[in-house]
Amino acid sequence: MTCAELLIRLLRDTYGVDTVFGIPGVHTVELYRVLEGGEANMRHVTPRHEQGAGFMADGYARTTGKPGVCFIITGPGMTNIATAMGQALADSIPMLVISSVNRRDTLGLGQGRLHELPSQQQMMAGVSRFSHTLLDADRLPEVMARAFAIFDGARPGPVHIEIPIDLFNAPVKAPRSWQRPQLARPAPDSASLNQACQWLNGAERPLVLLGGGCAAAPEAARQLVEALDAPTVVTVNAKGVLGSEHPLDLGPNASFPPVRDMARDADVVLAIGTEIGETDYDVVFDDGFEIGGRLIRVDLDAEQLVRNHCADLAMVADAGLALLALAERLGKQRHARQGAERTRAALDALNLANDPAFATYVPLFATLNKALPDAVLVGDSCATVYAGNHLVTRPEPRRYFNSASGYGTLGYGLPAAMGACLGRPDLPVVALVGDGGVMFTLTELACAVEERLPLVILLWHNQGYEEIRRFMDNAGVTRLGVDIQPPDFQMLAAGFGCAATRVGDPAGLQRALDNRPSDGPMLIEVDAAAWQAAVA
Structure with a gap:
């Protein structure tokens, strides 16, 4: 078989890949020969x-837990996908990017060949767990196994494999086995578990921090926090790990004084699968999140255990396995520490539903929840997302994510929601986007229509870059470049063949959601000024 045929068979038969995102180019036609007629x-x-x-692959991976796979052309295709890979790297999302590269005998020569870069591999190494240039076609199974070892057994993220165009048709040997290598993730060692349990059992005011690494073990997470009777900060990427309205769930509200007071007053803090990073714990950007007592950290990445907050006890382990081990050891003796009462007191002090910064969005999410209670909400960096991060609860993990927590790119929401639609066709999906950010990737409406994705695109139209306007105003900087000219979104949607409507109040939004098509996307444009006047 050829190298291209081997690649497709490895993806399909060994690693169970059923969906690929890509744009064909002259350098990748041999890959598409193998895909021809749906034979793959x-x-x-x-x-x-x-x-x-890249964003579609990211959304697919977040909803399914499986790597999103892309076929990308040499040169400009790779520079175009680099931003999406940066977002996935920041949030530890498994993504496999297979690209072409120029012929082996021309690499690095600077001859001005089509799509040539000085070193495509070096450029992509900065936004991936690793970037590899395949120089021997028979090594492809080994390189693929290495990529999926990252996805299965280490801290995941994007992996880039580039194949010189003269190798696609090169003959290769069949691998010795088509079986997927089985990797067991590391479990916490017994001595560290004993020490952690001793500290946690002796704590009077414990606090738990759960990050996106816990998404695969929601039952163990609930069992653990309930055994500890501990208030729990659940980050944006861990929303739903405790279910909806859990009495110990503080939400991703570590930037606000009532939760920060709990972190300073806690005698033991247990942090599992979380970076304890700025966009989850310090969205006010004042470095005000402090941990007063002993810190126990669990992470799959050893380096992460010494970043941001250095632990008193650090365990290199899979978050899910650590949750299970701790829950089993602590489950037999349940503590009574008034955890629910302390959590409720903090949430009452926050009073987010009546906070002027969020009050506008309370009826919006109430309407969404009433119409689509099981929906996956996928967001860009926009006003509705900033509010939803604090207001929204989800019944399960992998039902709420966005680009505002971490890398913070614009243009993510629409294509990532499309990936979520493809990954979870059994669930409704809503893209939360703004009129500024959606313009980065609005052309993907054409793909959504072509794929007949029943996606709701909730576009918050506030006449420009509202968040940057606010920062400029607060900094005393004259507004420049933020009051941008909006297009006619209704006409644009119609041009793509996408259903569209404009609403200005909760009743209008409810009607639009009730009448959304089942066989294609619908853009619901919310007039922010009219909405704010209606709900004031």
Whole structure:
């Protein structure tokens, strides 16, 4: 078989890949020869920009827990997808990017060949767990195994494999086995578990911090926090780990004084699968999140255990396995520490529903929850997302994510929601976008229509870059470049063949949601000024 045929068979038969995102190019036609006529039994989705391909793969991975896979052309295709890979790297999202690169005998020579870069591999190494140039076609199974070892057994993130165009048709040997290598993630060692349990059992005011690494073990997470009777900060990427309205769930509200007071007053803090990073614990950017007592940290990445907050006890382990081990050891003796009362007191002090910064959005999310209670909400960096991070609860993990927690790119929401639609066709999906950020990837509406994705695009139209306007105003900087000219979104949607409507109040939003099509996307444009006047 050829190298291209081997690649497709490894993806399909060994690693169970059923969906690929990519834009064909002259350098990748041999990959598409193998996909021709659906013989590979893999769905190929064609975005309108490689950045969109990366964001779609990201959304697919977040909802399914499986790597999103992209086929990308040499040169500009790779520079286009780099932003999406940066977002996935920041949030530890498994993504496999297979690209072409120029012929082996021309690499690094600077001859001005089509799509040539000085070193494509070096450029992509900065936004990936590793970037590899395949120089021997028979090594492809080994390189693929290395990529999936990252996804299965280490801290995940994007992996880039580039194949010189003269290798696609190179003959290769069949691998010795088509079986997927089985990797067991590391479990916490017994001595560290005993020490952690001793500190936690002796604590009077414990606090738990759960990050996105805990998404695969929600039952163990609930068992653990209930055994400890400990208030729990759940980050944006861990929303739903404790379920909806859990009495110990403080939400991702560590930037606010009532929760920060709990962190300073806690005698033991247990942090599992979380970076304890700025966009989850310090969105007010004042470095005010402090841990007063002993800190126990669990992370799959040893380096992460010494970043941001150095632990008194650090365990290199899979978050899910650590949750299970701790829950089993602590589950037999349940503590009574007034955890629910302390959590309720903090949430009452926050009073988010009546906070002027969030009050506008309370009826919006109430309407969404009433119409689509099981929906996956996928967001850009926009006003509705900033509010939803604090207001929204989800019944399960992997039902709420966005680009505002971490890398913070714009243009993520629409294509990532499309990836979520493809990954979870059994669930409704809503893209939360703004009129500024959606313009980065609005062309992906064409792909959503083509794929007949029943996606709701909730576009908050506030006439420009509202968040940056606010920062400029607070800094005493004259507004420049933020009051941008908006397009006619209704006309644009119609041009793509996408259903669209404009609303200005909760009743209008409810009607629009009730009448959304079942076989294609719908853009619901919310007039922010009219909405704010209606709910004031």
